[in-house]
Amino acid sequence: MVVLAASIISKSGKALVSRQFVDMSRIRIEGLLAAFPKLVGTDGKQHTFVETENVRYVYQSIEALYLLIVTNKQSNIVEDLGTLTLLAKLIPEYSPSLDEDGIVKFAFELIFAFDETISLGHKENVTVAQVKQYCEMESNEEKLHKQVMQSKINETKDVMKRKASEIDKSKLDKNRGDKGGIMSMSTTRTFSDLNISSSGIGFGSGSGFGISSTEVENFPSKSKGRPAAPANAPPKGLGMQLSKTQRASQLMQSLQAEGELILDDAPHTVSQSKSSLPPTDPITLAIEERLNIIIKRDGGVSNFDVQGTLSLHILNQEDGLIQFQIENKEIPGLSFKTHPNINKELFNNNHVIGLKDPNRPFPTGQNDVSLMKWRIHGMDESSVPLTVNCWPSVSGRETSVNIEYEASEMFDLQNVVISIPLPATREAPNVLQIDGEWRYNSRSSTLEWSILLIENTNRSGSMEFVLPPADPSAFFPINISFNAAKTFSDAKVVNVIPLKGGPPPKYAQRIQLVTDTYQVV
Known part of the structure; x- marks a missing residue:
């Protein structure tokens, strides 16, 4: 058709x-x-x-x-x-x-x-x-920008709440101080105006037997208001703040003792990640492929989707009059789609990315510009980068679980984390053998098996642990995450062509393969 x-x-x-x-x-x-x-x-x-x-x-x-x-x-x-x-x-x-x-x-x-x-x-x-x-055009840079903006909004709201609380407290302290002063003055005036006769017959100012003015001045008149704080006293509310900090520190220590991973506040983390993102090269190209793979526990793949993007970041406007020569591996099911401002005929015929108007430079600024996206569909189980098999078996009063992974020779996988759900229990499983490291997350009741790098020396590995009797289906779905410095399409920029003449400008490109959804169900 x-x-x-x-x-x-x-x-x-x-x-x-x-x-x-x-x-x-x-x-x-x-x-x-x-x-x-x-x-x-x-x-x-x-x-x-x-x-x-x-x-x-x-x-x-x-x-x-x-x-x-x-x-x-x-x-x-x-x-x-x-x-x-x-x-x-x-x-x-x-x-x-x-x-x-x-x-x-x-x-x-x-x-x-x-x-x-x-x-x-x-x-x-x-x-x-x-x-x-x-x-729906998803952008990691847009998500990061929204997170940063939301963190700034949250910080501003916190500052406003603290300022409003301080103003209310200062008003309350001022009112208390004013009331205490008025009560002190009324007490002093009562004692100075009252003359009591020695015979106790009556009251009057002319009897000559009243309290003298000197005695009145020496009478200890105490204010019922809040006493003034000494110069070296701690700020108001500091004791409460210290107690809250101590309780928070104790809570974090208890969570760490249970094996929880304690992270910094979200705004701090976002600012750190953002500070590491801005490129320093004049021209930076980012090639990224994201995986959405669902593998059946008995074999076969129910979903295998690869989506790729090519984005551009230019620091200086004078470097914007350029074109890019692209190379990629010819594989079945690979289809490209360029941005509407890209010359589609030039790309289809010569595999060159350039604007429709050659006199118009590529935009410059902090945000990456998406130039092209692609999809790979129709791939089968033989192309899966990492397969995980889980074998739970119940024997007596315990369940023995054997898990093994096998990685394809196509990729060297980095930061591999295999998260196995466990039955709801507060006790960590007894890990008998493992190729790599493990961590028990008691909050989510998962066992996280991590391998820093999978390469030619460790294309396969296994782990064995035991725990109390459990339903074998409780160990699924298994979530997997990793990244790699190579993609399925092997798309890359091989040359940057300056349209105004001269030598090719310097450029850098980041290529990575990451996981969006990677599960064994």
């Missing part, structure tokens, strides 16, 4: 969204779409396709619109209808209102969805959920 074009047109023949998938002239596509309304309903019968001398129109009515795909006459009509059905399901996902205004408003989103469904005229083996996922 070869899909020439897909379009959404009105009943009057106006093309609202149109996307061609093969190399055809614009006039030819417009002519095919303009001829379609004249062919619909010419025989008075209702069909789902119309054939002409050269092409076949497969269409579906959606309220006041037509969803139409144009194919060659040799294509399989069943596959054509399947493609049309998938496109029809995608339209309501991106356009809530199925009228001309609604379709035009979300035209770009629909075109991107069509691109994920049909590639070079052939239907991709995808679902509606997968198309929506692929159209």
